[in-house]
Amino acid sequence: MFTITLPDGSAREVPQGATPADVALAIGPGLAKAALAARIDGVLVDLATPFAQDCALALVTARDEADALDLARHDYAHVLAEAVQALFPGTQITFGPSTDDGFYYDFAAQRPFTDEDLPAIEGEMRRIIAANKVLRREVVARETLIAQWQAAGESFKAEWAAELPGDEPLTVYHSGDDWFDMCRGPHLPSTGKLDPAAFKLTRVSGAYWRGDQANAMLSRIYGTGWLNKKQLDAHMTRLEEAAKRDHRKLGAEMDLFHLQAEAHGSVFWHPKGYMIWRALEAYMRRRLDAAGYAEVKTPQIMDARQWEQSGHWGKYRENMFVVPDEIPHVSEEGGEDDAPVLSGKADLMAIKPMNCPAHVLIFRQGITSYRELPIRMAEFGCCHRNEPHGALHGLMRVRQFTQDDAHIFVREDQIVGEVADFCDLLDRVYKDLGFPEYAIKLALRPDKRFGSDAMWDWSEQSLRDAVAATGRNTPEWGWEELPGEGAFYAPKLEFHLTDAVGRTWQVGTMQTDTVLPERLDASYIGEDGEKHRPVMLHRAILGSFERFIAILIEHYAGKLPVWLAPVQAVVATIVSDADAYAREVTARLRAAGIRVESDLRNEKINYKVREHSLAKVPHLLVVGKREADEGTVAIRTLGEERQRVMPLAEAIALLRAEATPPDLR
RNA sequence: GCCGCUUUAGCUCAGUCGGUAGAGCACAUCAUUCGUAAUGAUGGGGUCAGAGGUUCGAAUCCUCUAAGCGGCACCA
Numbered sequence: 001m002f003t004i005t006l007p008d009g010s011a012r013e014v015p016q017g018a019t020p021a022d023v024a025l026a027i028g029p030g031l032a033k034a035a036l037a038a039r040i041d042g043v044l045v046d047l048a049t050p051f052a053q054d055c056a057l058a059l060v061t062a063r064d065e066a067d068a069l070d071l072a073r074h075d076y077a078h079v080l081a082e083a084v085q086a087l088f089p090g091t092q093i094t095f096g097p098s099t100d101d102g103f104y105y106d107f108a109a110q111r112p113f114t115d116e117d118l119p120a121i122e123g124e125m126r127r128i129i130a131a132n133k134v135l136r137r138e139v140v141a142r143e144t145l146i147a148q149w150q151a152a153g154e155s156f157k158a159e160w161a162a163e164l165p166g167d168e169p170l171t172v173y174h175s176g177d178d179w180f181d182m183c184r185g186p187h188l189p190s191t192g193k194l195d196p197a198a199f200k201l202t203r204v205s206g207a208y209w210r211g212d213q214a215n216a217m218l219s220r221i222y223g224t225g226w227l228n229k230k231q232l233d234a235h236m237t238r239l240e241e242a243a244k245r246d247h248r249k250l251g252a253e254m255d256l257f258h259l260q261a262e263a264h265g266s267v268f269w270h271p272k273g274y275m276i277w278r279a280l281e282a283y284m285r286r287r288l289d290a291a292g293y294a295e296v297k298t299p300q301i302m303d304a305r306q307w308e309q310s311g312h313w314g315k316y317r318e319n320m321f322v323v324p325d326e327i328p329h330v331s332e333e334g335g336e337d338d339a340p341v342l343s344g345k346a347d348l349m350a351i352k353p354m355n356c357p358a359h360v361l362i363f364r365q366g367i368t369s370y371r372e373l374p375i376r377m378a379e380f381g382c383c384h385r386n387e388p389h390g391a392l393h394g395l396m397r398v399r400q401f402t403q404d405d406a407h408i409f410v411r412e413d414q415i416v417g418e419v420a421d422f423c424d425l426l427d428r429v430y431k432d433l434g435f436p437e438y439a440i441k442l443a444l445r446p447d448k449r450f451g452s453d454a455m456w457d458w459s460e461q462s463l464r465d466a467v468a469a470t471g472r473n474t475p476e477w478g479w480e481e482l483p484g485e486g487a488f489y490a491p492k493l494e495f496h497l498t499d500a501v502g503r504t505w506q507v508g509t510m511q512t513d514t515v516l517p518e519r520l521d522a523s524y525i526g527e528d529g530e531k532h533r534p535v536m537l538h539r540a541i542l543g544s545f546e547r548f549i550a551i552l553i554e555h556y557a558g559k560l561p562v563w564l565a566p567v568q569a570v571v572a573t574i575v576s577d578a579d580a581y582a583r584e585v586t587a588r589l590r591a592a593g594i595r596v597e598s599d600l601r602n603e604k605i606n607y608k609v610r611e612h613s614l615a616k617v618p619h620l621l622v623v624g625k626r627e628a629d630e631g632t633v634a635i636r637t638l639g640e641e642r643q644r645v646m647p648l649a650e651a652i653a654l655l656r657a658e659a660t661p662p663d664l665r
Numbered sequence: 666g667c668c669g670c671u672u673u674a675g676c677u678c679a680g681u682c683g684g685u686a687g688a689g690c691a692c693a694u695c696a697u698u699c700g701u702a703a704u705g706a707u708g709g710g711g712u713c714a715g716a717g718g719u720u721c722g723a724a725u726c727c728u729c730u731a732a733g734c735g736g737c738a739c740c741a
Contacts, residue, residue, distance in 0.1 A: 112668055112669060114670075203736070204670090208668095212738080213738050252676080259733090390737080391739060391740070392733095575698040604699055613701095641702095
């Protein structure tokens with residue numbers, strides 16, 4: 001007999017061999033039906049797991065949403081695999097976990113799956129769910145299982161089984177009597193616990209076996225899975241809403257920028273988009289000026305040898321744009337399609353992929369005293385990186401981008417103070433831009449790196465200490481350490497914003513680098529009259545203007561705060577009798593520093609309201625004969641239907657207040 | 666770079682069996698002077714992504730190239 005303690009504190013005696021399912025049934029048939037899994041002493045297990053000792057038991061039902069969702073998604077993945085093998089004999093199964101919104105499964109298929117295959121697979125999955133097949137756990141000896149997989153032609157499973165670590169016995173889950181997969185579990189008691197209307201296969205894609213480019217390309221099927229149809233529908237609605245705020249779509253609709261094949265990965269900023277950029281850059285420049293940074297501008301192209309010395313050539317040259325330092329010879333015939341003729345012998349120059357070496361070169365000019373440190377050198381640096389083509393994505397991942405970059409040259413004893421000041425500055429900026437919520441993480445040394453272990457120990461600890469000194473190394477700040485995620489020359493603090501729809505974006509960074517000052521021989525004269533190496537702090541708050549503006553557009557769904565909006569107000573007439581007054585209003589607003597346009601077109605006011613609303617203009621000032629006579633304007637604010645009629649002077653004051661950047665209020 | 670899909674007017678898209686290209690919006694012109702999310706009429710506009718092939722004939726079938734989209738890998 002075992003004593004089972006339930007969450008309400010009550011205890012039950014159960015015989016040897018009893019399971020959580022038995023306890024559920026003893027409590028009531030309703031609970032037995034609702035139970036999906038169990039937690040024994042906090043560990044999630046199958047309902048059919050026999051008790052091994054006295055323990056605390058909590059039955060998991062759909063009310064325990066996090067557990068229930070994860071179980072369901074995991075089961076959907078198995079049902080997907082079973083369905084695919086039923087429809088496509090000869091397809092090997094590999095691996096299929098739950099995800100944040102569903103599940104996927106990777107297959108080694110005869111041919112890659114396409115979207116057209118999905119409806120049939122969904123249908124087969126529903127048949128498996130309707131059949132309510134019992135999911136039964138079995139412990140199998142490793143060698144037996146490997147032999148079984150090999151016999152079944154499942155080479156990926158066999159490889160995986162052979163490499164699973166430790167001596168733990170391997171478990172398989174049977175679906176009915178005719179299918180099984182290797183899995184740690186736990187699982188629902190049967191496929192019938194899944195809601196056949198609560199999942200949807202969403203897309204297919206390629207994926208490398210074990211996530212390694214050197215391995216085989218598998219065919220992955222993604223699905224989204226929920227506990228019921230209502231949740232699924234809500235999820236699909238969320239996806240539609242997210243698609244509406246996609247910066248690529250809004251960028252076109254609002255006429256902010258465009259991309260085209262001839263310069264793929266580089267942005268054509270249109271006047272309105274560039275106005276956002278200018279407002280953001282001007283704001284950042286004021287913040288940096290106030291924080292004691294000195295702005296510089298450095299060369300776009302430098303001799304490749306400079307990049308060899310910095311170490312970037314060895315590690316990243318395949319992603320650098322390289323140009324020969326020679327004047328190309330053009331053939332005499334001079335046809336229009338003649339390519340320039342290059343000798344192939346010229347020295348190479350590279351377009352800068354980053355600003356750091358150039359900043360060190362400025363630092364190295366002349367002799368620096370310890371008294372001058374810290375030196376905070378900022379640059380809105382335009383960089384080029386030849387990214388893998390499949391990586392490009394709107395403004396989020398581009399080949400030409402401008403960083404809000406800065407390097408702070410410090411003595412070791414100044415690091416904590418500088419990092420703390422940086423955290424405060426970044427906090428201020430994120431709040432000003434509408435992101436009060438963000439997380440801080442520490443990315444630790446990667447496998448491939450420069451510098452000694454002692455150096456890494458020291459620089460990782462310096463960041464840890466610095467954040468601890470600000471009191472931000474706590475769970476509330478999302479603090480965690482990420483092994484292997486650091487840059488090759490330095491560990492980095494990562495700052496992750498949370499946007500309006502809950503997505504996170506890594507934007508800010510702070511790195512303590514001792515490698516580059518060494519490689520490029522940067523030094524200062526210390527109190528002792530000797531040369532010392534400064535530490536170089538690489539830091540950015542926005543990351544890149546391109547990507548940050550994309551995040552702003554999506555965060556605000558295009559409805560930017562007035563101070564960032566490219567057009568802050570439009571003065572629209574109802575009929576032509578107010579044209580003169582509208583011109584006057586526009587001129588007065590413009591004189592007050594408002595980015596204003598007028599719309600005197602011979603169009604109905606309904607049409608104008610619609611058009612400027614879709615263009616996300618924050619304020620529409622409608623003027624007719626009445627307003628002209630009274631010297632007022634009727635303000636309609638984006639997202640509202642009511643209008644406020646007020647004297648022009650009052651309207652100007654209101655708009656000026658809203659149009660003032662947060663640091664100037 | 667890898668897997669899959671896509672590419673037709675400025676934009677969003679239709680185009681059946683291979684028979685010579687169509688809509689809405691936008692734009693232009695004209696009419697309309699209207700009070701808060703689309704006024705009406707008329708008109709101009711396309712080497713069907715590019716190159717090659719099959720065919721009497723290609724937007725349509727095949728091959729290659731490029732870009733875009735969804736993932737994977739990468740992201741100093």
